[in-house]
Amino acid sequence: MQFVASEHPHRRLNPLTGQWVLVCPHRTQRPWSGQQEKAQKNELPEFDPSNPLCPGVTRPNGIETPAYESTYVFENDFPALVESVPVPPNSDDPLFQTAGARGNCRVMCFHPKSNLTLPTMSAAEINIVIGEWINQFNELSAKYAWVQIFENKGAAMGCSNPHPHCQIWSCSFLPTEPQLKQDRLRAYYATNDRPMLADYVERELQRQERIVIENPDWLVVVPFWATWPFETMLISRNNNKRINDLTLEQRHNLAVTIKELTTKYDNLFQCSFPYSMGWHGAPTGPEHAHASSAHWTLHAIYYPPLLRSATVRKFMVGFELLAMAQRDLTPEQAAQRLREVDGKCHYLNKK
Amino acid sequence: MQFVASEHPHRRLNPLTGQWVLVCPHRTQRPWSGQQEKAQKNELPEFDPSNPLCPGVTRPNGIETPAYESTYVFENDFPALVESVPVPPNSDDPLFQTAGARGNCRVMCFHPKSNLTLPTMSAAEINIVIGEWINQFNELSAKYAWVQIFENKGAAMGCSNPHPHCQIWSCSFLPTEPQLKQDRLRAYYATNDRPMLADYVERELQRQERIVIENPDWLVVVPFWATWPFETMLISRNNNKRINDLTLEQRHNLAVTIKELTTKYDNLFQCSFPYSMGWHGAPTGPEHAHASSAHWTLHAIYYPPLLRSATVRKFMVGFELLAMAQRDLTPEQAAQRLREVDGKCHYLNKK
Ligand SMILES: O=P(O)(O)O[C@H]1O[C@H](CO)[C@@H](O)[C@H](O)[C@H]1O
Ligand SMILES: O=P(O)(O)O[C@H]1O[C@H](CO)[C@@H](O)[C@H](O)[C@H]1O
Numbered sequence: 001m002q003f004v005a006s007e008h009p010h011r012r013l014n015p016l017t018g019q020w021v022l023v024c025p026h027r028t029q030r031p032w033s034g035q036q037e038k039a040q041k042n043e044l045p046e047f048d049p050s051n052p053l054c055p056g057v058t059r060p061n062g063i064e065t066p067a068y069e070s071t072y073v074f075e076n077d078f079p080a081l082v083e084s085v086p087v088p089p090n091s092d093d094p095l096f097q098t099a100g101a102r103g104n105c106r107v108m109c110f111h112p113k114s115n116l117t118l119p120t121m122s123a124a125e126i127n128i129v130i131g132e133w134i135n136q137f138n139e140l141s142a143k144y145a146w147v148q149i150f151e152n153k154g155a156a157m158g159c160s161n162p163h164p165h166c167q168i169w170s171c172s173f174l175p176t177e178p179q180l181k182q183d184r185l186r187a188y189y190a191t192n193d194r195p196m197l198a199d200y201v202e203r204e205l206q207r208q209e210r211i212v213i214e215n216p217d218w219l220v221v222v223p224f225w226a227t228w229p230f231e232t233m234l235i236s237r238n239n240n241k242r243i244n245d246l247t248l249e250q251r252h253n254l255a256v257t258i259k260e261l262t263t264k265y266d267n268l269f270q271c272s273f274p275y276s277m278g279w280h281g282a283p284t285g286p287e288h289a290h291a292s293s294a295h296w297t298l299h300a301i302y303y304p305p306l307l308r309s310a311t312v313r314k315f316m317v318g319f320e321l322l323a324m325a326q327r328d329l330t331p332e333q334a335a336q337r338l339r340e341v342d343g344k345c346h347y348l349n350k351k
Numbered sequence: 352m353q354f355v356a357s358e359h360p361h362r363r364l365n366p367l368t369g370q371w372v373l374v375c376p377h378r379t380q381r382p383w384s385g386q387q388e389k390a391q392k393n394e395l396p397e398f399d400p401s402n403p404l405c406p407g408v409t410r411p412n413g414i415e416t417p418a419y420e421s422t423y424v425f426e427n428d429f430p431a432l433v434e435s436v437p438v439p440p441n442s443d444d445p446l447f448q449t450a451g452a453r454g455n456c457r458v459m460c461f462h463p464k465s466n467l468t469l470p471t472m473s474a475a476e477i478n479i480v481i482g483e484w485i486n487q488f489n490e491l492s493a494k495y496a497w498v499q500i501f502e503n504k505g506a507a508m509g510c511s512n513p514h515p516h517c518q519i520w521s522c523s524f525l526p527t528e529p530q531l532k533q534d535r536l537r538a539y540y541a542t543n544d545r546p547m548l549a550d551y552v553e554r555e556l557q558r559q560e561r562i563v564i565e566n567p568d569w570l571v572v573v574p575f576w577a578t579w580p581f582e583t584m585l586i587s588r589n590n591n592k593r594i595n596d597l598t599l600e601q602r603h604n605l606a607v608t609i610k611e612l613t614t615k616y617d618n619l620f621q622c623s624f625p626y627s628m629g630w631h632g633a634p635t636g637p638e639h640a641h642a643s644s645a646h647w648t649l650h651a652i653y654y655p656p657l658l659r660s661a662t663v664r665k666f667m668v669g670f671e672l673l674a675m676a677q678r679d680l681t682p683e684q685a686a687q688r689l690r691e692v693d694g695k696c697h698y699l700n701k702k
Pocket of ligand 1: 034314315316317318319320326503508509510511512
């Protein structure tokens with residue numbers, strides 16, 4: 001029997017982490033009688049006087065959110081990380097190792113209106129968001145080793161406030177995922193004298209099997225090693241190392257790409273598509289300021305949970321938590337569906 | 352300022368994976384207006400003629416589930432892994448690596464009645480489940496490198512059928528998590544000449560800070576490096592390597608321990624507490640039959656998602672997916688709550 005990736009269970013290696021993913025292409029055929037997500041409602045008001053992220057509303061801590069008109073950034077009222085915190089004592093027991101963690105958590109509203117999301121904002125408005133990401137990154141990267149810009153969108157992704165916003169958590173240390181990438185990207189560069197993701201982009205352009213969006217500055221693919229059903233990577237084609245390297249032209253193209261990708265996502269199951277996304281680039285802060293970043297390529301990752309429809313998600317549970325990542329359709333199948341779905345006209349604007 | 356673990360954000364190392372966890376003790380104080388889980392209903396019927404896991408019901412594929420009286424095991428009708436499958440061709444491109452994956456997926460019903468769960472079954476009935484785990488393990492471990500016994504309990508953990516059951520996925524290869532443990536346990540043994548988890552048990556018994564249940568054969572702790580809010584490890588105190596090493600006495604004590612732990616879980620938020628759990632022990636199959644397993648200690652891991660109440664869970668999303676594991680209360684706080692909650696009388700049997 002000949003091996004056919006779209007039919008036969010197999011494993012694929014994620015070269016960024018060194019971990020394998022189990023691909024089980026025919027599992028989506030099983031019947032589903034488990035949990036159904038609530039479909040996202042589209043009937044949010046533009047302004048909700050009880051939502052602390054809306055302009056002019058007083059937050060639980062008594063601070064008033066100003067009457068902002070584009071983006072608005074503030075310190076998280078319940079930060080996971082704080083700047084000034086004592087360091088735990090050293091332990092020489094390998095089973096009880098602790099380490100310090102300093103940082104900073106900010107919230108960034110994308111727009112004053114609660115009933116918008118990135119795909120329903122204009123490319124010009126998204127460009128303002130990108131500009132503010134860069135402002136924040138410029139400031140925070142001077143001090144911190146890692147500045148994690150991320151968006152949790154939708155209740156299914158633990159988003160506790162429907163107003164369009166993202167978060168920026170800065171860390172005095174390199175967290176697990178960036179550290180893994182740092183090591184693997186560096187090793188690849190040492191062997192191949194090329195950034196891994198530059199080679200990867202080139203090969204995906206040759207193969208044309210997993211591409212979702214392609215333009216001169218950006219490539220969106222469902223990575224060969226994707227874990228989540230409709231996971232994508234949005235990769236710089238310009239050897240950018242960090243988000244604050246982008247030219248105005250690249251920023252403009254990024255806004256257009258984000259609008260197109262998130263429109264495709266929404267159109268796929270005709271819902272406000274939930275996901276967690278975030279940016280990865282070369283580490284920062286005094287510690288990394290003089291280190292080479294030649295092995296890095298700026299990229300964003302989208303992890304959307306939905307699998308079958310607006311209400312049926314993939315659960316990363318028993319086998320996935322205890323053994324290994326597992327997916328129920330091939331990355332090529334996911335890419336084809338995302339490639340074919342309309343990325344120009346949002347379903348809410350149709351008919 | 353003096354470091355206080357229950358107040359100050361810090362990191363802890365998981366020595367089984369080499370990964371750090373960010374502990375943010377005061378984050379549970381933030382208000383929550385995000386997704387609420389549906390509380391588990393307790394009004395399931397004993398028998399549901401439309402549920403294929405009930406005795407005597409015909410499954411979608413036409414096979415009738417027999418009129419079983421204790422446990423019942425069958426091959427999953429939609430298996431992620433199958434025994435006979437072609438191997439993908441070799442690739443010399445490090446960015447597109449695939450590997451074969453053979454295996455087998457079984458479903459195991461714990462009891463004929465749909466309205467029972469492990470905490471509401473008797474210890475004697477749980478002992479029968481343990482016996483069947485061992486039967487299955489004996490058979491499957493002869494052939495496969497890894498036999499993953501796991502239970503997804505509750506809709507919040509992706510369980511698509513409320514009938515009490517678990518799954519057994521066997522793999523021709525060592526998946527990611529077991530491979531990580533294999534490497535780390537082996538390295539610890541090489542340095543210390545003791546199994547890591549035997550040392551860990553000893554130290555937890557001395558420290559008495561994270562213990563939930565303690566008896567001569569088993570220790571249940573919230574590990575020092577726990578990721579999920581009420582995560583626990585149930586560890587053998589008898590140097591057992593695999594589940595089929597257990598004596599009848601150890602099996603009996605295990606049944607009692609499982610009943611007590613799951614009763615505590617249910618009583619914590621007065622609901623049928625969702626979790627994913629599974630067993631980890633020394634690898635198996637022809638490949639590992641002659642390798643030393645001296646570095647291993649049999650243990651089960653429980654990953655429950657709930658954080659604040661029966662309806663508010665922890666989301667492992669943006670920062671956690673993109674950067675690192677993060678928790679909102681200390682393992683010591685979680686252990687204290689689990690230690691203090693009643694483990695003898697289930698809340699449904701009270702008053
Ligand atoms: O096999 P089930 O119970 O239908 O499915 C559940 O467990 C599997 C193994 O952890 C997961 O892959 C699925 O996402 C989950 O919904
Ligand atoms: O800060 P939020 O949006 O309230 O919280 C959300 O994102 C955080 C960062 O990924 C997670 O730790 C929380 O579990 C999640 O609910």
